[in-house]
Amino acid sequence: xxxxxFMKIFFGLLLILFLAFSGYHLTFRRFRLPLFARRFYLTGIxxxxxxxxxxxxxxxxxxxxxxxxxxxxxxxxxxxxxxLFGFQFEMARLRRFAxxxxxxxIMEGAIAFVWNFLGIYxxxxxxxxxxxLMKIMLATTLASVAACTAQTGLALLPRDxxxxxxxxxxxxxxxxxxxxxxxxxxxxxxxxxxxxxxxxTNIGRDIMGGFGLVLLYTLFLTRHRKESELILIVIGMxxxxxxTASVLHFSPLxxxxxxxxxxVNLSNEKDRIFNILISVEKPVYLLILVFLGVNCHFSIDLxxxxxxxxxxxxxxxxxxxxxxxxxISHLSRELKRYPHRLGFGLLDMGGLSLAILLDFHHGFxxxxxxxxxxxxxxxxxxxxxxxxxxxxxxxxSSLKQQSTMP
Amino acid sequence: xxKNLMTYFPALFLLIVFALWxxxxxxxxxxxxxxxxxxxxxxVLLAAYLSGxxxxxxxxxxxxACIFTGIIAGPYISGFLTSDMVGQLRLIDDLAxxxxxxxxxxxxxxxxxxxxxxxxxxxxxxxxxxxFALVFAFVVFAGKEFQLIQNLSPAxxxxxxxxxxxxxxxxxxxxxxxxISECRASGPFTETVLGVTIVMDVLxxxxxxxxxxVTRLILAxxxxxxxxxxxxxxxxxxxxxxxxxxIGKGVxxxxxxxxxxxxxxxxxxxxxxxxTSLWLSHFTEEHFDIYLHLEPLLICMSAGFTxxxxxxKGFEFMESLDRIALPIYVLFFSLxxxxxxxxxxxxxxxxxxxxxxxxxxxxFTGSWLAGTLHRDPAxxxxxAWMGYLTQAGVAIGLAQLxxxxxxxxxxxxxxxxxxxxxxxxxxGPVTFKTVLNKVGExxxx
Numbered sequence: 001x002x003x004x005x006f007m008k009i010f011f012g013l014l015l016i017l018f019l020a021f022s023g024y025h026l027t028f029r030r031f032r033l034p035l036f037a038r039r040f041y042l043t044g045i046x047x048x049x050x051x052x053x054x055x056x057x058x059x060x061x062x063x064x065x066x067x068x069x070x071x072x073x074x075x076x077x078x079x080x081x082x083x084l085f086g087f088q089f090e091m092a093r094l095r096r097f098a099x100x101x102x103x104x105x106i107m108e109g110a111i112a113f114v115w116n117f118l119g120i121y122x123x124x125x126x127x128x129x130x131x132x133l134m135k136i137m138l139a140t141t142l143a144s145v146a147a148c149t150a151q152t153g154l155a156l157l158p159r160d161x162x163x164x165x166x167x168x169x170x171x172x173x174x175x176x177x178x179x180x181x182x183x184x185x186x187x188x189x190x191x192x193x194x195x196x197x198x199x200x201t202n203i204g205r206d207i208m209g210g211f212g213l214v215l216l217y218t219l220f221l222t223r224h225r226k227e228s229e230l231i232l233i234v235i236g237m238x239x240x241x242x243x244t245a246s247v248l249h250f251s252p253l254x255x256x257x258x259x260x261x262x263x264v265n266l267s268n269e270k271d272r273i274f275n276i277l278i279s280v281e282k283p284v285y286l287l288i289l290v291f292l293g294v295n296c297h298f299s300i301d302l303x304x305x306x307x308x309x310x311x312x313x314x315x316x317x318x319x320x321x322x323x324x325x326x327x328i329s330h331l332s333r334e335l336k337r338y339p340h341r342l343g344f345g346l347l348d349m350g351g352l353s354l355a356i357l358l359d360f361h362h363g364f365x366x367x368x369x370x371x372x373x374x375x376x377x378x379x380x381x382x383x384x385x386x387x388x389x390x391x392x393x394x395x396x397s398s399l400k401q402q403s404t405m406p
Numbered sequence: 407x408x409k410n411l412m413t414y415f416p417a418l419f420l421l422i423v424f425a426l427w428x429x430x431x432x433x434x435x436x437x438x439x440x441x442x443x444x445x446x447x448x449x450v451l452l453a454a455y456l457s458g459x460x461x462x463x464x465x466x467x468x469x470x471a472c473i474f475t476g477i478i479a480g481p482y483i484s485g486f487l488t489s490d491m492v493g494q495l496r497l498i499d500d501l502a503x504x505x506x507x508x509x510x511x512x513x514x515x516x517x518x519x520x521x522x523x524x525x526x527x528x529x530x531x532x533x534x535x536x537x538f539a540l541v542f543a544f545v546v547f548a549g550k551e552f553q554l555i556q557n558l559s560p561a562x563x564x565x566x567x568x569x570x571x572x573x574x575x576x577x578x579x580x581x582x583x584x585x586i587s588e589c590r591a592s593g594p595f596t597e598t599v600l601g602v603t604i605v606m607d608v609l610x611x612x613x614x615x616x617x618x619x620v621t622r623l624i625l626a627x628x629x630x631x632x633x634x635x636x637x638x639x640x641x642x643x644x645x646x647x648x649x650x651x652x653i654g655k656g657v658x659x660x661x662x663x664x665x666x667x668x669x670x671x672x673x674x675x676x677x678x679x680x681x682t683s684l685w686l687s688h689f690t691e692e693h694f695d696i697y698l699h700l701e702p703l704l705i706c707m708s709a710g711f712t713x714x715x716x717x718x719k720g721f722e723f724m725e726s727l728d729r730i731a732l733p734i735y736v737l738f739f740s741l742x743x744x745x746x747x748x749x750x751x752x753x754x755x756x757x758x759x760x761x762x763x764x765x766x767x768x769x770f771t772g773s774w775l776a777g778t779l780h781r782d783p784a785x786x787x788x789x790a791w792m793g794y795l796t797q798a799g800v801a802i803g804l805a806q807l808x809x810x811x812x813x814x815x816x817x818x819x820x821x822x823x824x825x826x827x828x829x830x831x832x833x834g835p836v837t838f839k840t841v842l843n844k845v846g847e848x849x850x851x
Contacts, residue, residue, distance in 0.1 A: 061681055068440070069497030075444040212424055219417040220452070223410055228732040232455055235733050240448035244424075246441020247431050283670035363437060 045381055047286040051293020062294045072239055074291055074362065075246075079238025079256040080284045081355035084277045085184065086260020088177050090270065100335055101174045104328040108346065109147050109179030111327055113186060115320035117143035123312070133193065138372075140190040141360045144183035145376060146317040149176040150350020152384065153391040161395060168398050171338055172345045175328075180352045187356055188254030191363060206248045210255060213241055214262040221267045227276075230269065234276050246362075253359040285351040288358055295361050296377055297370035306371060310378035317383070318390075321346045344394035347387035349380050410459065418456040425449045429486065443491050447498070450479050450487065450740040451733065458736070469584045469739050469835040476743020487744045495741055500702075502738035504676035506580040507703040509731065510604055511650070511710020512724050513583060518597045525594075525780045526601040530609065532779075533602070533772030533794065534575050540768040541761065542571040552757040554818055565621040566819055572617040573805055573823050574765045576610045577603045578798035578834070584735045585796075585838045587728075593847035595786050599793040599838075608643065608704060614804050615639050646683075646701045650708020651716075653679065657709060658717030668726040679705050742798060746831065750824040758825035762833075765826070769794045785845060792841035796834030797827045 054062045062070070094102060121139040124130060130138065154169060154176070162169060192203065220233050241259050242252035264270045298306070325343025329335055357376055361369050425445075433439055458471035479486040519526070545567035549555035555563060582603045586596055615636070653675065660671055683700040714720040751758060770791035777787030805816075805823035842848040 061685075066497065066681070068494060071440045072444050072447050072495070072498060075441075209428075212420075212427075216417065216420050216424060219413055219420060222413050228729065229455070231730065232451065232733040232736060236448045236452040236455070238448075239444050240452065243441045243443070243445025243448055244428055247428050247433070247438050247445060249438070252441075280670070287670070362440070 045289075045384065047289040048293045048377060048381070051290035052296065052298075053293075054290065055294035055296075057297065067294065070291075073287075074358065075239050075242035075252060076235060077284055077288050077291065078252045078355055078359050078362075079242040080277065080280070081288070081351055082241075082253040082256025083234070083238055083260040083263075084281060084284075085180060085352055086257040086262075087264045087270070087274050087277060089181075089261045090264040097174055098334070100332050101171060102178065104171070104331055104335055105175040105178035106181060107331065108175050108324040108328050108343075110182045111324035112147040112179070112317075112320045112346075113143050113183045115143075115323060116146040116317060119316045119320070120146075120313075137190055137193070137364075140186055141356065142313070142372070142376070144187040145349070145353045145356050146313070146320065147183040148180040148349065148353040148356070149321075149346045150348040150353070151176045152348045152350060153345065153388050157391070157395075165395050165398055168338055168342075168345070168395070172342070175342075175346060176348075176350075179346075184254060184257055184352070184356070187359075188251045188257070191251035191254065191359075192249065202248075206250050209244055209248050209250075210258055213244060213255075213259055214266070217259065217263060218266055221263070221269045221273075225269070227272070230272055231276055234273055251359055251363065253355050281351070285354070288351065288354045292354060292358055292361075292373055292377060295358075295370055296374040298374050299371070302371060306375045307378065309375045310382065313376065314379040314382045317379070318343075318347055339394055339398040341394050341397055344390040344397075347383060347390055349383050354380070411463070414456050414459050418453065418460070421449065421453055421456070425453075425486065443494055446479075446487050446491055447495055447737065450475060450744070451737050453479065454736050454740040465836075465839070467585055467835045467839040468588050469581055469735070470832065472736050472739035473743035473746070473831055473835070476740040477746055477748070479740070480744030480746070480748075482746075482748040492741060492744050499738060499741050500680045501673070501676055502734045503580065504680050504702055504706045505672070505727070505731075505734050506583055506738065507706035508672065508676060508710040509587075509724075509727050510579050510583050510600075511654075511707035511712075512714045512720065512727065513586070513600055514604060514707075514711050514714065515597075516715040519601055522594060522597050522601055525598050525776065525782065526605060528776035528780055529598065529602045529773055529790075530606060532776045533769055534606075534609075534613070536772035536775075537574050537765055537768035538571040540764050540771075541574045542567040544760070544764045545570055548760075552754070552760075554754050554757055554822065558818070561624050565624050568617050568621055568624075569805075569819055570761070570822060572610070572613050573801050573819075574761070574768070574826070575606065575613065576797060576801040576804060577606055577794060578796040578831070579603050579607050580738065581796035581798060581831070581835055582793075582838065584739065585835055585842070587731060587735070589839060589842045589848040590851040591842045591847045592850040593845070594782075595790070595793075595845045596842065596847050598782075599790070602794070604707065607707075610804070611643070611701065612639060642700060643704065646704040647708045649700065650705040651712045653705065654709035654712025654716070657723065658713045658719045661713075661719040661722050662717070665722070668722070669730050672726065675709070676706065679709075742831065746828045747821075747824040748828065750821045751828045754821055754825050757822060758829055761822065761826050762829045765830075766791060766795060789841045789844050792837035795830050795837050797830040801827055 051062075053059055056063060117139050120142045121135060124135045124139055128135075151173060154172060157169070192206070217233075217237055220237075225233065237259065238256060241256045244250075245252040245255035263273065267273070322341070322343035325346055326340050329338050329340045329342050357373060361373055428442075428445055431438075433442055454472040454475040457475045458468040461471040461474070462468075476487075478484055480492070481487065481489045545555065546563055549558075549563055549567070555566065558566065582600060585591075586600060657672070657675060661668060664671075680702045683702045683705065686700055710723070713723045773790035773794065774787050777790055801823055805820045839848075
């Protein structure tokens with residue numbers, strides 16, 4: 001038996017054991033696992049490893065042909081995430097948040113983006129010989145990935161903690177819902193200026209395409225539809241928009257975000273569509289993790305460099321988030337009531353960050369992108385395993401601050 | 407309805423204009439190429455959905471509307487979907503077929519099967535005999551009238567007759583399930599048609615293996631029927647059924663103990679089954695010199711059947727499949743339409759139409775006799791043939807298998823089968839919907 005075959009069987013067995021263990025956990029999830037293990041499962045990191053196992057480096061179940069065959073599914077995942085993020089920007093809903101909250105959320109995203117962009121750009125200039133445009137593109141993507149925040153940690157908090165810190169958690173939720181706006185907009189614009197596409201990009205044509213799509217979907221959604229029909233329309237919408245974006249050299253994620261923003265403010269079916277989108281949010285996130293796992297590449301020669309890079313990325317990002325949190329807690333008198341360590345609660349990386357990474361990988365199929373994905377994914381693992389500790393620190397300090405207030 | 411049409415027509419018009427505009431953009435990179443495939447698949451999905459609503463006015467079922475859309479978008483008419491694109495979407499096609507097979511298994515209720523067992527068995531035996539006998543006789547005795555068969559030797563004509571006769575028995579469970587699901591049909595007639603169609607899908611593999619062996623005897627003039635072939639065949643079928651049952655148990659355990667993200671879980675199962683069975687065939691052939699072909703569709707059907715009949719989770723299972731069934735059916739049948747070989751139909755349409763007619767007569771004779779013997783209502787007996795006309799993937803697969811084994815007659819067989827399927831796949835869903843309305847079982851669920 002050849003070595004590769006032996007490896008395939010071995011990893012096949014490993015995969016089965018892994019799934020059995022996951023199944024066991026899911027089955028008996030009412031038993032209290034240690035916090036570390038719970039975070040491991042609830043952040044879906046196991047699906048990342050599943051992707052790595054299924055990918056070309058090990059089992060090769062998702063080989064090149066399969067990956068190509070699954071392109072529409074990837075487009076659907078990116079489209080779904082983009083639509084879901086776009087649906088956060090319903091004007092009527094946004095008006096319910098205090099103005100300070102909204103500006104704090106957008107400011108936090110912008111500060112974290114700029115911080116990360118500068119750091120990453122300097123690092124790329126020092127250690128890599130890339131063209132200027134490529135450096136900007138890469139730094140923009142990684143800074144966008146770094147600037148977005150997820151709510152995983154907030155979902156893990158015990159009920160009494162949620163009650164005690166209602167105000168702080170409300171602000172954190174608002175920030176993590178919206179702070180991806182600036183990073184995603186910048187990523188979307190930077191996508192247009194990719195060195196690969198620059199010659200053929202036509203911004204006027206792209207904008208016209210976007211509005212054409214919105215008009216088309218508005219027609220689809222003028223009447224009340226059965227749920228199964230609405231699911232079909234949403235799937236069609238996500239894949240059609242992603243496909244159009246790719247043909248016109250645009251980011252599928254950003255194009256769907258734009259469509260989502262328009263639909264949520266124009267269609268009467270917005271609530272039902274949102275329910276469909278949110279009902280598979282977790283599976284979509286997990287599948288993105290699987291796809292990223294499949295696409296990433298770990299080379300033994302570069303292992304130490306990638307590990308170092310991911311630690312540096314993680315630390316720099318955390319500093320940016322902490323600084324961003326500190327800055328917004330000084331924005332206005334209203335926001336001064338909140339703990340200065342607000343950034344401690346914004347360290348989780350979630351679906352939007354990963355979707356940007358997947359979008360980047362599909363748009364920029366250079367050899368180095370799979371290494372970059374590997375590096376960032378390691379950073380995601382570090383980040384998601386440690387962020388809960390920092391969130392608890394924030395909430396403890398918030399209690400102390402409350403007790404010292406007159 | 408007319409108010410709805412006021413939105414369907416402009417939406418379809420705008421979609422087509424948009425598609426033509428996107429199609430006019432020059433494709434210069436693989437990223438754009440992949441995007442165009444995504445765009446095309448979504449375009450077909452949405453266009454088929456709109457066409458389905460528009461054609462509903464003419465009582466045409468959604469399946470047929472999807473097939474028409476696929477044909478129009480496909481390589482032979484507008485060329486919007488090229489053959490390469492259809493090939494690249496094959497994985498989605500396989501995935502959809504596994505999903506449909508899961509649904510097929512779930513639709514079979516043991517209690518109904520027991521109740522309708524005699525009717526199902528009679529229909530299978532009599533339809534198989536009538537269709538095979540008529541098609542075989544037609545090819546052997548009247549085949550010389552057609553250009554395609556004129557130059558074949560008598561032995562080759564007999565072999566072609568046997569193979570065409572067996573392929574004519576094959577049906578399309580996916581179309582049947584899609585129509586039943588669309589019409590929300592339920593009742594003894596529906597159960598009988600579904601039971602016959604699904605059981606026939608298993609039996610056709612055995613019949614075809616037998617036909618291949620006999621053909622080999624006729625064409626090569628040597629050897630005998632090998633027991634080994636049948637032992638392997640039965641081992642494959644038994645293993646597929648057993649594996650499906652085990653997977654079904656696993657699925658019901660998952661629903662029972664976990665219960666959420668069921669659609670994703672079923673997607674994973676369907677994908678896993680398709681890929682693993684292909685890989686296993688390859689692996690056993692390469693390493694142990696054994697060609698063990700596990701049938702993914704049979705595994706999925708068996709899994710669905712187990713969840714429905716040997717667990718208490720049948721309802722949740724079907725509900726979860728139902729929720730995502732519409733996009734899967736629409737995409738699957740549109741791609742099926744785009745894959746239809748209109749070139750083959752153009753080449754031999756007189757022979758194809760004659761075979762379609764002969765097959766329909768065979769089905770009518772068999773189903774009428776079976777119904778009469780079983781004392782089913784006369785209305786059912788007169789119209790049952792309309793429920794058995796659809797034909798799809800399995801028949802194409804069998805013809806391709808025969809082509810590989812007997813290149814001397816394979817090309818003729820493949821061309822005729824593709825042409826016959828093209829006609830049956832277009833008219834079959836329409837007749838099935840009509841008969842479900844006629845016997846009054848549509849809308850009973």
